[in-house]
Amino acid sequence: MDVLIHLFVGLHIIGIAALLGGFLTQMKAMGRGEARMVPAMLHGALTMLATGIVLVGLNEAQHQQINTIKIGVKLALLVVILGVVYVKRDEETVEKGALATVGGLTMANIFIAVLWT
Template sequence: MDVLIHVFVALHIIGIGALLGGFLTQMKAMGAGTARFTPAMLHGALTMLVTGIALVGIHQAEGHTVDHVKIGVKLAILVVILGLVYVKRDEEKVDKALFGAVGGLTMANIFIATLWV
């Protein structure tokens, strides 16, 4: 079961990398007002959702305690990110504030995952 957990953690990290990487590559375009949500951002967020749910399920199945408040906060943030990226995915350019919000929420999710113990 440990191998499965490590695979899902690796995929979860790949998902956050795709989401954050998509945001960071659009920073210059955001300054010019032409930033857009890339398919990598949507796929990264979906990967995070699926692997995160799998990780929580595996941990609970093994009898480990899960911090439901932390997971709920992370899930709520991810649902907002997914909603914004999914709805605006086909637009040629996205408002700077909206694009910045997705980047900020992504970084908030990273800090919650790493600093909330």
């Protein structure tokens, strides 16, 4: 079971890397007002959602103590990220605020995962 959990943690990290990487690739374009939501951002956020749900289930199956408040906060941030990315995914350019929101919430999600014990 531990191998399965580690596999899904790795996939979860790949999802966050895709989301954050998509944001970082658009920062220069954001300065010019030409930024857009790239497909990697949507796919990364969906990967994070799916693997996060699986990780909670696997940890509960092993009777691990789960910090439900932390998971709830991370889920709420991810739902906002998914909403913004999904709504803006087909626009040719997006406003700076939308992209900055996605980037800021993504980084907040990372720091919550790492620092909240």
